[in-house]
Amino acid sequence: MAFSTWRYIQISVLCSALLLAYLLDAPNREDETLSEELVNFLHLLSCSLWFGVQAWVTFFAGIVLYHSLPSHIFGYLQGRIFPVYFGLGSFLCFAAIVTFLLANPFCVWSITECSQMMILLFTLTGTVLNEIVFEPKIAHIMVQCQMKEKERGLGGAYGKVDQSILQDDKEYVQLRRVFRRLHSASVFLNLSGFLAMSCHIWHLSTHLLDL
Secondary structure (H helix, E strand, O other): OOHHHHHHHHHHHHHHHHHHHHHHHOOOOOOHHHHHHHHHHHHHHHHHHHHHHHHHHHHHHHHHHHHHOEHHHHHHHHHHHHHHHHHHHHHHHHHHHHHHHHHOOHHHOOHHHHHHHHHHHHHHHHHHHHHHHHHHHHHHHHHHHHHHHHHOOOOOOEOOOOHHHHOOOHHHHHHHHHHHHHHHHHHHHHHHHHHHHHHHHHHHHOOOOOO
16 A cells, blocks of 8 residues: 555544544533444454454465465465555554544543553554555565576475575575565564554453443
8 A cells, every 4th residue: 555545544534533523522412422432333343353354364364375376476466465454454553543542532541541552553653664664675575586586487386485596696695685684574563563452452352341
């Protein structure tokens, strides 16, 4: 998802937040409970949806595709999925923060609200960094590596590419080294964000009414 699209999403969510804030603060309103429930619903929806998408992409879809597709097709598919994945995550994390602020005015914050906001901000920061910094660089390097692999007739097999054939290509070795560093950083941010959102989901579950 392009950076300009991210800005458009931010503006759209901010406008929606302002409208909700107006509804919440309107005097002599009879539907205050409904508005509060709407904010709570949107917050729970954004958090649980992103948590579910993270779990599916990280622990199921990627592993299944890796073992089910030729290496280069898997790489191409990942290059198409992850911009949408991180773009959706940025939007949902941003929506979670906005709805959290609407439901918890800053003037009534305790240590609990502060810690939960830090968790949400951490998740948003990691997701945005993956979206606009790491993912584009990883995709660009992956294309360069695949071009060199195709020249040697590699990339059609399932699973990991046999890189030993290209050990004499210094440029390829350097590209792979940079790729591993960037990919490791991206994975770390993604898993850290997943754990952080898990903590927030746990916090929300402790405040649910008994079913």
